[in-house]
Amino acid sequence: MIRRYLAFAVLRWSLRLAWRLLKAAVTLGIVVAAAPVSLVAGYGVLLAWLLGWPPRRLYTGALWCLPMAVGWLAWTGLRARSSGLVFTVASAPYHAWLSMWHLAAAGSVAAAAVTIGPAAIPPGLLAGGLAWSYRIYSMQTGTGGLTPSAPVVFDVRQWRRQVRSAQARIAAPGSVPLTAKGCVLPGAVIRAVGHPQRSVALLPYARLRSHQVVIGTTGTGKTTLLLRLWAGFMAIALQRYAAGSGRRPLLVVLDCKGGADSRRVADRARRVLRAAGARSTAIWPDEASLSIWALPPNQLITTLLDLVEHGTGAAAYYTDVMDTVVSLAVGAPPGPPSSVADFTGRLDPEWLATAYGAGGHESELGLLRSAAGQVADVALRFRALFRRLGPGLDGPGTLADADVWYCILEGTAEVSVAEAQARALVDLLASYMTSGAGRSGVEALLAVDEFSAVSRRLPVWQLYERARSLGLAVQVSAQSWQGLAEDEDERYRVAASADGGIWVLRTPHPEPLVALAGTRRIIDTARRVAGTALWMDDGSSRVRHVPKLDGDIVRALGAGQTGYVYRGGVTYIQVKRLVAGPAALTAPPAVPAVPVWGRAELDRARPEPDGAGGLPDAGPLLDEAFGKEPR
């Protein structure tokens, strides 16, 4: 019995061995017989392996080579006699193959390669693509490799090669332009999961017109990414504007970090955006100012009240008093205030009594009498507030004055000031967008960098809701998941509302984003190991869900590498850094403020009894240039 069992086992083993040897011999025979195709396929697989290409690259290569094969067949057909045309064309690959061997045997290797090239390259690349695809599949499912760790090692090495290829691509001059086909090109694709695998990432303009979130710690290339996105937005929006298919772009950046670093970024942003077509970049509050006094009166009252922190409970009474006093000051008969000095000057019971004393304002005078005792306290709070806020919100200037507003908020040094400034700036932007000029003529993007610094007083859901109704896109960036908002609910709300996608740079805690990116199904195969490089035939496969965004990859991303999460897919990108123009010269040293020189001072300085100061009449010259002017 034992002998018969052993004989059966030996027979089975022998048959298996014979079958395998037969398969190997047949495969080898085919490979040798189709040597040119095999060579091309092998070269293709080697190239794809070394450069981390997806199989699609080889398929695309085969497609591009197809015209060559068609042309060659057409040329062969033209040379053939009409009677045997079909046979000649059909047998052309075979004859080319025969000629190739003859030429190779005669030592003419180059002529042999040229002869067989049109027939061998397209199928070779196709075969290479299929082989490479099978290799990737077997590694992903765990059925390939000699050792149990082979799939893991394969993936790690492939990532390294893909990164190297992407870095080489962005280093090549002109390979990654800022925009193409109406899309922004952030950089070269390292790897795509659930997204089309392209060599260069394409971000449609519509995504920049939707809400986006950017998360990455310091030194990961967040600023480089943001500058590229902003420049891309500006360049495409200006192209659309020039073509008449879009409105004028407006980019408002709230850099809530502050300090010297923000100013360096602002200078870089100005140069980069100028190269992208932005006519002017206003650096607020260093070089430009805005005026909250341009807000409509009702909005101005709300904004002024929001600028001041209020308590709860019993303090609500004082909030109501402040509301009353501010409403009286703003709504006074002379019209809304035009400056801080004008507004704080009105926070005086006597001024208010005089303003409303002309008659017909009995109810306002009644309110004033009730709140008269607290007017001085309200004035004190607003004087302190405006002193801390600085002159940046006291005008002159409107958002229409520049294509880009880079607003530096000192969120690190003075959180409460930055919060108030952010609130006021967002109110100004909202008001501008709802005004005639903004509503009809502007496509705006609001980018808030280091959002956590101001998120306490500027709830992001409120910002998103307002932005959506105003046709304004919001881009929020933070150093970490926790930096997105105060509590977990709000963080998820921010991330879930980012319908333009989430950009993840290196961060130590990517788990919530990994969960948001979703999972994909893979086949996980378990095989039995019989020894070193020896697997048994039996095993089992099952469907398993793995995250699309790999948390370990995110933790190890290098500088300038990012994962773009959008609609259940992830594209890892090596961001191309924008090279700005030459650095601006340093600003001239600060000089004592020159007093505003009004008409009176000017007239005193240069008396002009006849208006033009005795200047000759420019009419003749101007009439000659522009035609007679009716006088």
Place this chain on the structure above:
Amino acid sequence: MTPGTEVQLTERDLRGLLFTAEMYGVQLDLLAGLLGLSTGRARPVLARWRRLGFADAARLGPGATWVWLTRRGLTACGLRYTAVPPALSRLAHLRAVTVVRLALEATGSYQQAGAYWRSERRLRSRMAGRVGIREHLPDAEIHFPDGAGEPYSGECWAVEAELTRKTVSRTAAIMRELLARTGDYGCPAAEARVPGQPPRHARVLYVCSAAARPTVARAAGTLGALAARIEIRDLPAGAALDGPPAWGGREAEP
């Protein structure tokens, strides 16, 4: 250009290249007008500039092709501007300013006075890229050199081409700033407006579109006596980006 090939530039080439460099970029019909050619005859000139690597050209918007100088061209002109194509958002404005310049330079009084056009690009380059929003740059300055018998000798005019309406207050603020300025552009901030010093701009010339003119006129009205130093004129025909060619509109020469 192959090594050893000599660059043959005519006086007309030099005039065109310098003009184009100063104006950021020029449309081909205006360039043809400047060179005294038809648009068709200006094309070979442009093609030669491109062959020499001095200029580049493309259709950037409505109307004729835009021409601008490359880094090589700017270097040849001895200008240290950044070589960039005209910004798309400024095409209409650049055309309007160019038309104004051509209109003025075509007049006998201007030529007789030997006036000199100092472009915004030159002014901006003097500011070394640090133009704050609070400081307004005119679209150009016209300098009339000192000379006996010339009516505007020694004067400097600021030129503003207004296509779109600003607010009256903003326009008036710009007018005041231009009229009150005493220092050259790029001078230390303390010298920009010095009480007691004569103003830099004897007048400000506003050349306006029909849409912008009422606002400019109202803004000038708020200046009181200073309004006498404001000159307001309509933009010449052909200043619009998508309008009919203004200069060099002769499509074919006999």
